[in-house]
Amino acid sequence: MKASLAERATLFALVTLIVVVYVFPYAFLVSTSLKPPADALAIPPTILPQRISLENYSNIATFPSVRQSFANSLTIALLSTLITISLSVPAAYAVARFASMAGKIFLIAVLITRLIPPVSVGIPLFAIMRSLGLTDTHIGVALAHSTISVPLAIWLLASFMEGIPHELEEAARVDGCSRFGALFRIIIPVAAGGIAVTSVFVFLASWNEFLFALLLSSTSVKTAPIAIAEFRTQYGIQWGTMTSLSVVFSFPVIIFSLLMQKRIVAGMTMGAVKG
Amino acid sequence: MAGKSSTRSEGQFAVGSDVPGKRKGRRREYWTRYRIMRYVLVPWLFLIPILALHAFVVVFPAAQGVFYSFTDWRGIGEAEYIGLRNFEEMIFEDQSYHDALWRNIQWMLFFVTVPFAFALFGSSLLAKVRRGAMFYRTALFMPFILPSIVTATIWRYLYNPRFGLPTLVGYEKALLGQSDTALWSIAFADNWHFWGFLMVLFLTAMQGIPPVLYDAAKVDGANRWQEFWHVTLPGIRPVVLFMLMMVMIWAFLVFDYIFILTGGGPAGATEVLGIDIYKNAFQRFEAGYAAAQGISISIFAGLIVTAFAFLRKRGWEI
Numbered sequence: 001m002k003a004s005l006a007e008r009a010t011l012f013a014l015v016t017l018i019v020v021v022y023v024f025p026y027a028f029l030v031s032t033s034l035k036p037p038a039d040a041l042a043i044p045p046t047i048l049p050q051r052i053s054l055e056n057y058s059n060i061a062t063f064p065s066v067r068q069s070f071a072n073s074l075t076i077a078l079l080s081t082l083i084t085i086s087l088s089v090p091a092a093y094a095v096a097r098f099a100s101m102a103g104k105i106f107l108i109a110v111l112i113t114r115l116i117p118p119v120s121v122g123i124p125l126f127a128i129m130r131s132l133g134l135t136d137t138h139i140g141v142a143l144a145h146s147t148i149s150v151p152l153a154i155w156l157l158a159s160f161m162e163g164i165p166h167e168l169e170e171a172a173r174v175d176g177c178s179r180f181g182a183l184f185r186i187i188i189p190v191a192a193g194g195i196a197v198t199s200v201f202v203f204l205a206s207w208n209e210f211l212f213a214l215l216l217s218s219t220s221v222k223t224a225p226i227a228i229a230e231f232r233t234q235y236g237i238q239w240g241t242m243t244s245l246s247v248v249f250s251f252p253v254i255i256f257s258l259l260m261q262k263r264i265v266a267g268m269t270m271g272a273v274k275g
Numbered sequence: 276m277a278g279k280s281s282t283r284s285e286g287q288f289a290v291g292s293d294v295p296g297k298r299k300g301r302r303r304e305y306w307t308r309y310r311i312m313r314y315v316l317v318p319w320l321f322l323i324p325i326l327a328l329h330a331f332v333v334v335f336p337a338a339q340g341v342f343y344s345f346t347d348w349r350g351i352g353e354a355e356y357i358g359l360r361n362f363e364e365m366i367f368e369d370q371s372y373h374d375a376l377w378r379n380i381q382w383m384l385f386f387v388t389v390p391f392a393f394a395l396f397g398s399s400l401l402a403k404v405r406r407g408a409m410f411y412r413t414a415l416f417m418p419f420i421l422p423s424i425v426t427a428t429i430w431r432y433l434y435n436p437r438f439g440l441p442t443l444v445g446y447e448k449a450l451l452g453q454s455d456t457a458l459w460s461i462a463f464a465d466n467w468h469f470w471g472f473l474m475v476l477f478l479t480a481m482q483g484i485p486p487v488l489y490d491a492a493k494v495d496g497a498n499r500w501q502e503f504w505h506v507t508l509p510g511i512r513p514v515v516l517f518m519l520m521m522v523m524i525w526a527f528l529v530f531d532y533i534f535i536l537t538g539g540g541p542a543g544a545t546e547v548l549g550i551d552i553y554k555n556a557f558q559r560f561e562a563g564y565a566a567a568q569g570i571s572i573s574i575f576a577g578l579i580v581t582a583f584a585f586l587r588k589r590g591w592e593i
Contacts, residue, residue, distance in 0.1 A: 015400055019414045025429045025467065026418065032432065045438045087325040094321035113329075115576040116337050117528050119549050120569020123350070123556045124339035125332060147332040150325060179317060208422040210531045215557070225424035229535050239432060246428040253420050261413045 033057070033247045037240035056244035066245065069227035072138065073207060073249075076223060079142035080206035081199050084149050089195065091150075092157030093183050113151070122215040129216060141216045141223065145206035152205070153198050160194025161187060197263050200256050207252060224249050343566040350562035361567035371543070372568065375551040378458060382547060383526035385462045386469075387519055393466070394473035395515075399503055401474070402481045412478065415471035423468070427535040430464035451537055454544035461545060465532045473518060477511050484510035520583045524576045548572055 028047065032040050036053040039046070060066060125144065126135065134140035168190065169182045177185060188195070213223040228245050231238075344361055348354035365372050401411055418426060433440045436449040450460040484506065492502045508515070530549035533539065539546035539554065546554075548568060556565035 011400065011403055015404055015411055018397065018400070019411055022418075022467075022471070023414055025433055026421070029425075029429045029432065041438065043438045044442065083328070087328055090321040091325040094318045098318040098321075113333055115524065115573050115580065116333070116340075117549065117552070117569050117572045117576075119528075119530060119552045119556075120340050120566060120572065121333060121336045123552075123562050123565055123569070124336035124343060127350070128331075128336060128339070143328070143332055147329060150329065154325070183321075204420065208420075210423050210535070214534075225422055228424050228428065242428055243432065246425045250421055250425045253422065253425075254417070257413065257417060257420050261409055 029243050030247055032239065033243035035240065037238070040240040040243065056240040057248070059238075059241045060244060060248065063231075063241070065222075066224075066227050066231065069222050069224045070249070072217070072221045073224040075138050076142045076145065076213075076221070077203045077206040079138055080145040080149065081202045083142060084146045084153050084202045085195060085199055087146070088150055088153040088157055088198070089188065090183065092154045092161055093187060095154060095158040096161035113147075118148075118211050122212060125212075126215050135216055136218050136221055138221050141213055141221060142206065144212040144216055145209050146202075148209060148212070149202040149205040153202055156198045156201065157191070157194060160191045160198075164190050197260065200260065204253060204256060340566045340569055343563045344570050345567075346563045348563035348566070349560045350556060351560075354563060357563075361564045362571075364564065365567055365571060371546065371551060372548075374543070375546050375548045378545065378547045379527050379529070381458065382462060382529055383523055385459070386466070386522045386526050389462075390466050390470040390473050390522070391515070391519070393470040394477050395508075397470070397474040398477035398481060399507060401478055402507075412475060416475050417471070418468045419472040421468065423531040424535060426464065426468045427532055430460075430467070431536060434460055434464075452541055454541055457537055457541060458545045461532050461536050464536070465529070476514055476518060480511035480514040481507060516583070520579060523579045527572045527575050 031047065031049055032045070033056050034052050034054070035042075035046075035049040036051055036055055037059070039050060039053075040056070129135045129140045129144075134143070164187060168186050172182050172186050173179075208225070209223075210225050210229075214226050217223060217226065224245075228242070228249065231242060231245065343354060345356055345358060346354035347357050347360075397415065401408065401415075404411060431451070434450045436442070436447055436452070439450075441447070441450060448456075450456045488506045488510070489502065492506050497505065527548060529547055530553070533545050533547055533550055534553070537545045539550040548571075552565045552568045552572075555561045555568065
């Protein structure tokens with residue numbers, strides 16, 4: 001049954017209103033970051049900047065430690081992606097191709113992991129990392145981040161690999177290719193797109209992560225979220241710079257989610273329901 | 276699904292390529308060893324690297340956490356076994372633990388109601404939208420992917436008592452600075468980030484409901500509300516119940532938003548278990564006690580899962 005025109009118009013108006021109200025906080029953040037620093041503190045605040053200024057963005061350069069924290073975030077996220085993907089690809093292959101036993105054990109491990117609060121894993125983990133000299137190193141934080149993203153990575157990769165016809169591998173194996181060979185020569189090239197998508201998720205998970213970064217990085221490898229969170233206490237609240245930092249930090253997230261709308265939504269929701 | 280088809284492919288191999296002997300005895304022996312290799316050893320070879328990492332970063336620390344919960348460990352140096360002393364203190368003496376637990380329960384009550392109401396309303400509206408559906412969906416989903424630090428910064432600014440949102444309606448007090456409003460204000464900010472995610476989940480589930488059911492409801496003269504209550508809600512029930520379970524568990528793990536926005540203040544008004552544990556472990560140097568508190572969270576989470584598993588056994592399709 002077709003809805004009447006009036007009904008559709010009401011629906012459209014309502015949904016648009018919700019989206020506008022919903023997106024407003026982020027839009028306001030961007031708008032504030034584009035105001036000259038003094039205007040950011042105007043009472044009452046204006047929704048749109050009266051004058052556009054990039055001063056808040058150029059101000060970021062005057063805080064070398066904050067700039068360094070962005071580099072740290074990038075290094076850690078890339079390292080974490082590298083570790084997670086290189087370990088998850090074989091695991092996902094096992095889940096996708098072999099009898100379900102290993103997959104079941106893995107699933108149970110993931111479920112149990114979800115019941116352990118990160119903060120309480122963090123306490124002994126901090127001690128372990130310290131005894132190995134891994135606190136305040138990029139690799140230490142990246143390792144911790146990897147465990148967060150591994151379940152999602154394996155689920156995503158396994159679902160991509162299940163879509164690859166068995167015949168491809170069989171042909172290779174008849175020609176004398178081993179299981180490992182088949183993984184490297186057939187599966188990985190064919191699933192390259194899926195691996196790229198998964199890498200983006202893993203990257204973002206590490207980029208966004210707060211708690212482990214807080215626990216495991218004290219000074220030299222501090223990530224951007226921690227630096228931004230501490231920014232207020234160190235220099236007082238400079239709203240202009242705070243907002244521009246947040247906009248810059250959310251930039252990769254926004255870009256990726258616009259570029260791969262469908263996949264992001266599907267991937268994020270799958271991780272929650274299946275895991 | 277994968278298991279079944281790989282058995283088929285493996286059968287083809289056995290016949291077509293690499294069955295070595297023709298004599299029956301050898302063949303049987305070969306099969307046993309082959310099967311052990313095929314089904315037991317090879318899958319593990321692929322899983323070992325990831326399991327090693329998991330053991331190093333999750334299982335081992337978690338096991339150590341259990342050990343430390345029975346000690347007076349200070350986060351560094353020797354840990355002395357003190358039996359159940361930590362747990363006794365937690366259950367019978369520590370008022371701040373009880374208060375923190377109560378805040379987590381309030382947090383849970385907020386998150387099993389408000390985001391679910393938002394998400395059910397939003398998804399049943401969006402389910403009817405055809406044109407631009409993906410745009411709306413992405414717009415409402417975006418905050419879920421935003422880093423917690425960004426969301427927290429946005430709301431810290433919006434809650435500002437001098438020029439933030441509350442001043443528009445003449446309310447010039449700090450929402451985050453007063454004991455009676457702080458926790459709910461943080462919950463609202465977290466909800467802004469969270470409910471779009473729930474909505475997309477519900478929306479996906481709604482697309483799986485056969486349209487025939489809606490037609491039947493129409494024929495029976497059901498109004499919108501009845502349609503929602505008798506067709507939509509039962510149709511997405513498994514997802515709703517599963518997410519209720521997850522949200523209840525997550526309510527005990529909350530940390531980021533509170534830490535960034537108030538750090539547990541003002542005067543401990545937003546000190547939930549996560550913050551209390553963090554402070555005990557890293558500021559008050561009572562890591563053994565903090566480990567015991569962490570275990571209590573795992574126990575609560577385990578109880579929630581058990582309760583849902585029990586209900587499922589009793590026929591509640593989850």
